[in-house]
Amino acid sequence: MEIFKSTKIYNFMGSRLPFLGLSSILFIASIVLLVTKGLNFGIDFAGGTIVQVKYEQKAPISDIREVLKKKPAYSNAIISKFGSDEEVVIRLSGSSSDLSTDISDKITKVLAPTGKFEIRRVDIVGPKVGGELREKGIMALTLSILVILVYVSFRFEWRFAIASILALIHDITIAMGAISLFSVEVNLDILAALLTLLGYSLNDTIIVFDRIREGIQTSKETLIEKIVNESVTKTLSRTTLTSLTTFFVVVTLFAFGGEIIHGFAFTLVVGIIVGTYSSIFIAASFLVQLKFSITSFRAKEAEKVKRQKEKERMRAMYEKGTV
């Protein structure tokens, strides 16, 4: 079985401007969303309290609202359904730092008239911890990007590095735009998902870039557009296949993984679609837009080979003892 049977080379670069246009629209829309609507930071980053309650019967959400409203301490509580009909999550903006009085005891008392239930989870994150986590998250993201930049520059060329980072920023920003659009709660696991995407999208891009590098070295073609078209076409089945298998898993996770993992899986689903799209249509366009020159790259590579040969010649001479 084969998906892309024909040996035809698709002209991706010929239509790169419309795709760059589409990406720009998505990218700008995401930025606008992020600036105006913003991210729905969960308690991991914003601090606060979450209590997850499971009732024996259908959760009486309006009753819960009613009893909580009566207590001034909980009047700001947000109650929402969580997965099944029996389960609710109560969010409170404050967090108690007192070890001996506990929110779960208090909530148990307050909710007592609403029916039979069990408290399944209580998360309390103080404001200091939230701030620290946010800082560390941004730090991790920035550092990863820097390290990747250095590695790719070292292994390929600086334009490849810039292009892969641009593709990366493109993917992550659009994924975050989707997170903002659907008001997905941003917690530590969403951060983990975004960082996974970073790895995944990079993986995809590098496989394509590797083909381009190979094309430059092996074919006699001097037009970068043609080499890119050929390389992207040749990696097309691999890109779609791997995306497909990963997609299978992520979609099952989204569908059957339970409410707790929903945001995580959602981010990955969006990210994989965007990442696949960008490594086929976008990443290499950046390379072309950056005026990557094949001749100078070849000259540099030839220089490298020459130096290597020179070294070997010198070594051979030393080993023979005739300098």
Add this chain to the structure above:
Amino acid sequence: MKILNYRLVIFILSIIFGIVFSLPSFMQTDTGKKISLGLDLQGGLHMLLGVQTNEAVTSKIKSIATSIKYFADDEDLLLEDLSIDNDTITFSMLDKDELPKIEKSLEQISGLKISVDGLNVTVSLTDKEIERTKDLSVSQAVETIRNRLDQFGLAEPTVIRQGKTDIVVQLPGIKSQEDEKSARELISKPANLELMAVDEERADRVYTMSEAQAAEYGDLILEDTNDSNRLYLVKEIPILNGEQVIDAKVAFDKSNQPIINFTLNSSGARIFGDFTAKNVGKRLAVVLDGKVYSAPSIRERIGGGSGQISGGFTVQEAGNVAIALRSGALPASVKLLEKRSVGPSLGADSIEASMMALILGFALVVVFMVVYYRRAGVIANIALVTNIFIIVAVMAMFGATLTLPGMAGIVLTVGMAVDANVIITERIRELLKQGMSIPKAVEDGYSNAMRAILDANITTILAAVILYAYGTGPIKGFAVTISIGILASMLTAILGTHGIYDALMPKISKDKNTKKWFGVN
């Protein structure tokens, strides 16, 4: 080509390794190293506590004041206006000749800043000593909390210091809210025992006195533990503090009420004996965590260094107080910075849901690979299964903890692990289409794919390493699984499947059926 090649041998060894070391985790046997389940999967309590280190400095100053007072009383030196303000002790001497004696005794305590102005003496801690005291208070708090939890009898509590002032406490397997509550109480109880002298001269005026007035006399107003309307006026500088307690036990008094018997160390016993001898007829307040439990009159000198706390405990409370006293006072109070408690039923649900997703997603990938690549797909699937065994085995060997994001990491690895094989097989197909012979296509397919796979995987691992370095708990777990997954997939997908092809090559080249083997004509 030989049937047994080095690649195949290494692959078979890694399969054996994977199966042997992952079995304890899959079977949940009692012996052998297993992956432990994170709190989000098995239920339990995770807390991040912040030690209020400033309090430790204050209490250190207080205990220095206590020893100054004891020294002065013991040597019959005349001190006046001994008081503490802003972590500074001030007092004045009545007799200039006695000043050197006091100075000499203070110099024996290290880390003090002493300044003398005429007859007035000011004592405070040096900056270095303040830092040291703060640091010590955190490590001591870790030790104390660990001791208390051990004695409480909880399975595998983890108490680790994090950063300058924080402590991570993890209690897996807490079943009920009551268990959690008493664990929290046990941890947070300062268990600061003080024996304080009642200011008999002014005790009658306690109900009309303000705290500021009391402070002017060097006194404190404390409430009774059972009746907050009952007040006591006690001397601010305690006679003894909890540091001198070496043992505490629950006992019962004549009316069968639980009480706590405590034993003091030798210096504590001496101070206690001297004080009670000199103060017969006066009252001695037994103060625990700032509340007066009892204030009996001293009838005679109490030697032997033991005393008791009575005051309406329940049996369980008395037990907890005794554990807390035995394992030492918390040098400073702790605040809750973060708490995550997961009920066991939620954990079980999470495992079930992600297991289901894992198996389903896995099955989809396996079927798809066979349909698409035929026998090459079967070979890739062998690598994929081995991969999972190896991840579990390596995680078990390191005693890693499997969390929900960690599980997601495994799920994702399943998707990505086939990637290397997809790249290789696509390369082989390409070469076959160009008309290359099968053995040559397989050889070149592997070598052509190698550079791309390495570059792609190394960048992902680099990102994972940074995640590990900067991430907290669950993210760290996620980074570990991803890294192990990538390394394992390089071993199985690059080396392992290549070994299988080498072994099967005589058969494949005789067969020459590229449709059957690689799903391509």
